[in-house]
Amino acid sequence: MSKNHIKNSLKKKQTILATMLELAVKQGVHATPMSQLARESNVAIGTIYHHFKNKEAIVCEIYRMIRQDFATILIQEINGKTQEEIFKGYWKSIYQYYISHPTAFQFYEYIAKPPVIPIELMEETKDYYRMHADFFWKGIKNGLLKNMHVTLLVQLAYSNIVAAVELKIKNEVSMNKEQIEHAASASWDAVRLIN
Amino acid sequence: MSKNHIKNSLKKKQTILATMLELAVKQGVHATPMSQLARESNVAIGTIYHHFKNKEAIVCEIYRMIRQDFATILIQEINGKTQEEIFKGYWKSIYQYYISHPTAFQFYEYIAKPPVIPIELMEETKDYYRMHADFFWKGIKNGLLKNMHVTLLVQLAYSNIVAAVELKIKNEVSMNKEQIEHAASASWDAVRLIN
Amino acid sequence: MSKNHIKNSLKKKQTILATMLELAVKQGVHATPMSQLARESNVAIGTIYHHFKNKEAIVCEIYRMIRQDFATILIQEINGKTQEEIFKGYWKSIYQYYISHPTAFQFYEYIAKPPVIPIELMEETKDYYRMHADFFWKGIKNGLLKNMHVTLLVQLAYSNIVAAVELKIKNEVSMNKEQIEHAASASWDAVRLIN
Amino acid sequence: MSKNHIKNSLKKKQTILATMLELAVKQGVHATPMSQLARESNVAIGTIYHHFKNKEAIVCEIYRMIRQDFATILIQEINGKTQEEIFKGYWKSIYQYYISHPTAFQFYEYIAKPPVIPIELMEETKDYYRMHADFFWKGIKNGLLKNMHVTLLVQLAYSNIVAAVELKIKNEVSMNKEQIEHAASASWDAVRLIN
DNA sequence: CATGAATGAGAATTCATTCAT
């Protein structure tokens, strides 16, 4: 049946993507030869090139997949009355996504940089965050957040999430609910206007 | 004269290191062949191998150089009475160092990761920061800082510096004295115990 | 209906042949992958292999087709009383065929060489010209043509036709009736016995 | 001694060129892998790439070498009083060059076509023949040669030389002095104005 | 008859490193 054909084909493509994600994070993209990717995906080298134009195309597709996942999280409704609750809601969502997808995190933070990912593709990504910059814009106008360059404000908070995730990934020490809440609060203190 | 010999020799070694730093940041280490390094350093390939065991040795020496520079900054006396002043003093010192040595920053943050730098060498680096962990330890005990995992506290602050430097490096937008003070304050708000 | 089946099938086979002829002339046989041939013929790769044993078989079939076309021209009756008129008649027939089938010309002259076309197949081709060698044999015996190695005599004339066709193909400059007559005369002067 | 260094290096380069010439003519450029070229040249693959940018560069250098050889022949003084003697002088010089350098002949006539040789490089070659077109120009003006498109006149004669050389190359039958003279005469009859 | 996913041998090219001078 033709449907099975397509199903199997898709499965192979998915396997290749998953294997590359894993190997890229473990060894780096340069240190992952196509031969190894083929072997560990249980496909022939030719099959990889049947599905992807070249090595870069694989890495780019992984990048797009993760970005999409990430976007889904950012789009979701946060149930919070105050701005503080909304801020912490996002903080914890992203933290949780990264903690439960450590490979995605490592790929996104360590691997997905130019020239591995072409600059144009990375530029596109900005559009995915536009909506959240608004959150900060309004906060500044309301006098709720510190009056700083918006991007800096965003990065201050985001860099804290990354730091927290790294603690878990590197040290194999995770935080309990209370500690996460505590860390999110610290970020909130960094961005909110105090007094 | 033998002195000149040595002088020229040192000069060549320095040139090789400087060229590699530049190329590694611009293109990545993997994308920088020894042949290009030789060409752009105006030396023969053999000369590179005369001064360095292999490619990795060059990258490691650059890593050590920057780490030393960095340590010098951290060891310097900060003139501040309060803990807040000391914290901000370090914050701004590191920020200034990175801003005035952008290539070093990029090398340290983007290039100097395993497996490019061997894990053992990176582990060593922890010793350089031990003293500053103390600053945070005491702060927590005094009830001045938030009661969190010290490493997280340190990373929260450090990640903020990196975020601020990246803003400048990527967007070519730098901050004036007041804005830097403002950003350091935000970090301080993140780590200090409020109320 | 089965007839349509066969019709469509023949059509596909013809399309494949025509596409390969075009691509082989434009890019060379080696530089024409089966995948491109399939794409530009609007058929699947499998379909090509349904009609032809392999790549060589396609090229050989094109070769045979052109050779057949060519033979048809050589067999045709030339209305001429004198040997000169007959010679020029053939000369102009071949010239006209090549001019009106430039792709066939280029395939025959530039592509259809061993090892692209197997030597055995090329050897066969000699039979197609045997009859015309006779024309030259007799001419020599009659004292009408120069007394030279027959093959050389034939090739002297044929190479002139090729030279004339190339002029048109490369320079996009064609000859009018009078000029063609003139060129054929030149060839005739080359082969005929003068004085 | 450094001189020997260079000498050996040049020798290897020459060997690579000579081997490629031979293999290209025997098998075609596409059918000659770099691995075979390296093996039969008794050098490592890397050595080939040390001397040549890529496969094309080797073929182009061979082309230039032969063109240079060829130009040397065309530049040489021909001792002939009449135009006929000069024409035949050139005819026989080229014929002899090709007969004594059959590999060069085959490379030039069968291999050195686009896209193996880039069109720009082939275009350059026209300059090498400019001077000889003059010979034909004058002949036409003088009423000595047939009044035809000069390029055609040149090609008519040149194609005859090629035909004669091919006879020898393919059939392994060469012509004696008288026969060569005879063939050159046939070409002369083709181009000269009769009556 | 037609399809196109899958295959893997083989091709071109790169590049860290060696070593004789």
Added chain:
DNA sequence: TATGAATGAATTCTCATTCAT
């Protein structure tokens, strides 16, 4: 110290061909 020609293992990618549907 300095040189750079030489090396060849390793890498990316191509492409003719097969075969299950």
